[in-house]
Structures are given as C-alpha cells and as structure tokens.
Amino acid sequence: xxxxxxxxxxxxxxxxxxxxxxxxxxxxxxxxxxxxxxxxxxxxxxxxxxxxxxxxxxxxxxxxxxxxxxxxxxxxxxxxxxxxxxxxxxxxxxxxxxxxxxxxxxxx
Amino acid sequence: xxxxxxxxxxxxxxxxxxxxxxxxxxxxxxxxxxxxxxxxxxxxxxxxxxxxxxxxxxxxxxxxxxxxxxxxxxxxxxxxxxxxxxxxxxxxxxxxxxxxxxxxxxxxxxx
Numbered sequence: 574x575x576x577x578x579x580x581x582x583x584x585x586x587x588x589x590x591x592x593x594x595x596x597x598x599x600x601x602x603x604x605x606x607x608x609x610x611x612x613x614x615x616x617x618x619x620x621x622x623x624x625x626x627x628x629x630x631x632x633x634x635x636x637x638x639x640x641x642x643x644x645x646x647x648x649x650x651x652x653x654x655x656x657x658x659x660x661x662x663x664x665x666x667x668x669x670x671x672x673x674x675x676x677x678x679x680x681x
Numbered sequence: 682x683x684x685x686x687x688x689x690x691x692x693x694x695x696x697x698x699x700x701x702x703x704x705x706x707x708x709x710x711x712x713x714x715x716x717x718x719x720x721x722x723x724x725x726x727x728x729x730x731x732x733x734x735x736x737x738x739x740x741x742x743x744x745x746x747x748x749x750x751x752x753x754x755x756x757x758x759x760x761x762x763x764x765x766x767x768x769x770x771x772x773x774x775x776x777x778x779x780x781x782x783x784x785x786x787x788x789x790x791x792x
Contacts, residue, residue, distance in 0.1 A: 605779055607779065614786075616771055616785055616786055617724070617783050619780050667729070667737070668729060668778065669778065669779075671716075671723050673721060
C-alpha cells in the first residue's frame, strides 16, 4: 500500500463548479501535510499547507482529518487556470512523501 | 534570485553511459533533494542532503550516487545508465523540510 493515496482522476468540471479531492495517508506518525500543484511538464509548486483546524486561501480550502487519516482540498468557483495535477503530500522523517496526484480539467 | 536551476534540461544517453545532473540553488537552503517522476508512480525520492557534506538514501537510490560538496550544489550521478532510468528528474531545496522549491526538471532518455 502506498503511503499517500489519491484518486488519479481526471476530474472534468465546468468553469464555476466546486470540486473536492480527497487523499488518504497510512503513516499515523506523519506530522504535516500539504497540497502541491503541478502543471503539465512543469515542476510542482506548493499550493497550501493543511492544518487540523482547516485553512482557507481564497477559493481553496484544505482540511485534515487525523482520526480517519485523510486530507481534502476544496476548490470553489473553478477557473480554467485551475487545470493541473494536485499532489497530496505528507511530511515524514526528514522528507516529503508525495501522492501520485489528482488531475483536474476545467472546461469553458 | 534564480531559485533552483538544473542542468541539463534534456539529455539522451545510450545504455552504459554515465552522466551527472547538476542542481544549484541560491536561497541558502540546507536541505536538497533529488526526485524522479514516472507516469503513474508520482515523485519518488532518490537521495537527499540535510546539509553541506551530507547525503542520505531515499526511496529509490539504486543506480545513482550524489555529492554535496558545496551548500548550493547537489549533484546526481548515473555511473552506468539503464533504460529503466528514463525519467524526469527534479531537484528541490528547502530551508525547513516543509516548503520545497523545485527546479524545472531534467528529461532523461536512455536508449
């Protein structure tokens, strides 16, 4: 079993839609969690950190459920520019563990 | 600031050839990492370094060696390239372990 698992998608949504991704992790000792965004043939970039209390950054909301060991990312009012692959990431000892990513396609 | 740069951007090798990938960062970060990314596998950590002169193995270290002689540089070597090492290689650096800044990647094809 992979340490971080994600639905690969793709999620096809129209502009303006709300879309949510979930990610599960197996290492209960993981300390911190993140969402990274990766555009086609580009490098990953940090989108946001994930806190137990939940955090919001504009149209993006991330939440962590330690009891069930899952992380979520909610995107409201989707834009064409949101089309990308979203990587769920956990922080273990001295290194990040990346999920394989969920692909989002936003259409006009 | 250039951030994280990688050299070369693209390379084709024949099986058995050797090469070195160079990663450089100008952010004075302690931590540096080498990943490979393959379809359906996600990013997998090859080797990493927590400071100048230190290196450690990641998830898939076999067939690769690394060196961190200077804080700003992290080199990834392939001594005898194999077709299984065809991949996209990303270097990253971070001040703390959390926020990693990635280079643009090196696309390697081994024939």
